[in-house]
Amino acid sequence: MIGRIITARHGRPDLSRDVKITAREYGDWWARYDESGLAPGEAPPENLVELAANAKTVISSTLPRAIETASMATKGAREVPADSIYVEAPLPPPPFPDFVKLQPAHWGVLSRLWWVLGHAPDGVESNQDAWQRVAKIAKNLEAHAEHGDVLLCAHGYLNWMIGRHLRKDGWTCTEHHGGHHYWSWRIYEPPGVKNEVRAHAAAE
Numbered sequence: 001m002i003g004r005i006i007t008a009r010h011g012r013p014d015l016s017r018d019v020k021i022t023a024r025e026y027g028d029w030w031a032r033y034d035e036s037g038l039a040p041g042e043a044p045p046e047n048l049v050e051l052a053a054n055a056k057t058v059i060s061s062t063l064p065r066a067i068e069t070a071s072m073a074t075k076g077a078r079e080v081p082a083d084s085i086y087v088e089a090p091l092p093p094p095p096f097p098d099f100v101k102l103q104p105a106h107w108g109v110l111s112r113l114w115w116v117l118g119h120a121p122d123g124v125e126s127n128q129d130a131w132q133r134v135a136k137i138a139k140n141l142e143a144h145a146e147h148g149d150v151l152l153c154a155h156g157y158l159n160w161m162i163g164r165h166l167r168k169d170g171w172t173c174t175e176h177h178g179g180h181h182y183w184s185w186r187i188y189e190p191p192g193v194k195n196e197v198r199a200h201a202a203a204e
Contacts, residue, residue, distance in 0.1 A: 003148040005141045005166060006051055007159040008185040009178075010061075010069040011042040017104045023096040026107040030091055033104075037064040044073045047177060048185055056148025061086040061155060069183075070153035080153075085137055088155035089130045092121055112157065131161065138165045145190065156180050163188070 013036045021029060044052075052058055052073040060070035062082045070080040093107060094114035102110075120126040125133070141162070144150035152162075163173060163186060170191030178184030 002190040003056060003145045003150060004190070005145050005171065005188040006055065006149060006151040006185055007162055007188075008048060008051075008069065008073065008151060008153050009156045009159055009180065009182060010063075010065040010153060011038045011044065011072070012182045013037070013065045014039040020101040020103055021107070022098045022101055023093040023107060024098060026102075026104060026111070027093045029104050029107075030093070030111075034063055034088075038068045038072075042072070042182075044069070045177065045183055048073050048183060049075065051149070051185065051187075052151055054149060055151040057144045057150040058153070059083065059086070059144070059150070060153040061088070061158075063087055063155070066153050066155065070151075073151070073153060085133060085140070086152060086154045086158065089115075089127075089157050089161065090120070090124050091115065092119060092124045094119060131165075134158070134161045134165050137162055138169060141166075142169070156184075159186070 013033055015029075015033050015036045019029075052070075058070055058074055058078065058080050060066045060080055060082045062084045066086070067080070067082055070082075074080060091108060091111040092115060094110050096110075116127050118127070141150055141152060152159075154162075160180065166188050167173070171188040172193070173186050174189045175187040176185065
């Protein structure tokens with residue numbers, strides 16, 4: 001029987017958001033964010049630990065915060081392969097003048113909007129290319145799910161993109177926890193599962 005696909009967002013990274021910076025400085029801040037691990041005292045919710053324990057496969061992004069999240073979710077009890085295909089969609093800072101200073105969270109929203117609208121400097125993955133990467137990710141996850149539940153420890157926006165693609169492929173999000181915050185997760189059931197459950201219930 002085909003397993004479920006579970007996507008989880010990493011825990012809170014060890015980098016303060018309580019600063020006001022320029023767009024240029026946000027580029028440096030985001031680079032440090034990618035290099036940082038989890039903040040001291042971070043711990044996964046027990047329901048995620050249970051999902052990891054029951055998953056046939058657990059994989060992660062190659063960024064430190066995702067690797068540490070996978071290690072905590074599995075309690076270090078298994079090898080967790082990491083692959084750069086699962087890293088977050090890029091957030092190139094928008095072309096704002098230096099007199100504009102905002103907190104990183106606000107720059108993140110503006111950067112994502114500009115990127116979706118086509119802002120991708122040389123060497124930065126475009127929105128269109130990211131969707132092509134997501135299509136490959138979905139195929140990877142669906143292949144893993146042929147052998148049982150698969151848990152991916154990755155990133156907020158990328159997980160949202162993966163979810164959209166899986167739903168187009170007929171998968172259904174049946175459970176979720178934590179919204180889109182740190183340590184949040186979603187479970188996707190394979191196509192036809194809901195219909196099979198209804199048919200079984202009707203036959204009883």
